[in-house]
Amino acid sequence: MSSDLDSNLFRRACSMFATGITIATTCDAEGRPHGLTANSFSSVSLEPPLVLVCIATRSAVHEAFYSSKHYGINILAEDQQALSNTFAAAGEDRFRGVSWTPGPLGSPWLDRALAHFDCRTVERHPAGDHTILLGEVFAVRIEPGAPLLYFSSAYHTLKK
């Protein structure tokens, strides 16, 4: 597939879509946790309950997500910007000093996130330079608080 679309302009247009911020998580066969900051999360279906997240194929954690049977989604609270930066930085032990507990399927649920999802991976769709992971939601947990937002390549919070 090719197009004359200017890729920088495409990125900027996409950045006009305001989103929340999530950290997608999973565990590998040895039980080691993996995760990355992702704003490609979306709810998909209510019955059955389905969500999706898109993981870059070149990401260091792509293989861990692709081969795992489950993944978690943690929707970040407004004071968790540092956590978002940690899980977006390459080549770090992202879980060092981070408190989490396993969800019912084993996906890491990060402390103080606004909402947690634990999902069985039901489909893996190749999509350009990403893989779309469709997840059937097995369990959720909600905490009180306000969300961390992302718009025009910058963090924001809800105006009170």
Ligand SMILES: Cc1cc2nc3c(=O)[nH]c(=O)nc-3n(C[C@H](O)[C@H](O)[C@H](O)COP(=O)(O)O)c2cc1C
């Ligand atoms: C706000 C924000 C949203 C992001 N959303 C995604 C996403 O949806 N999917 C993805 O694969 N990477 C996304 N990234 C990039 C990853 O978090 C991370 O920077 C990248 O995976 C680091 O490279 P590595 O995984 O090879 O270590 C996002 C980064 C930021 C800052």
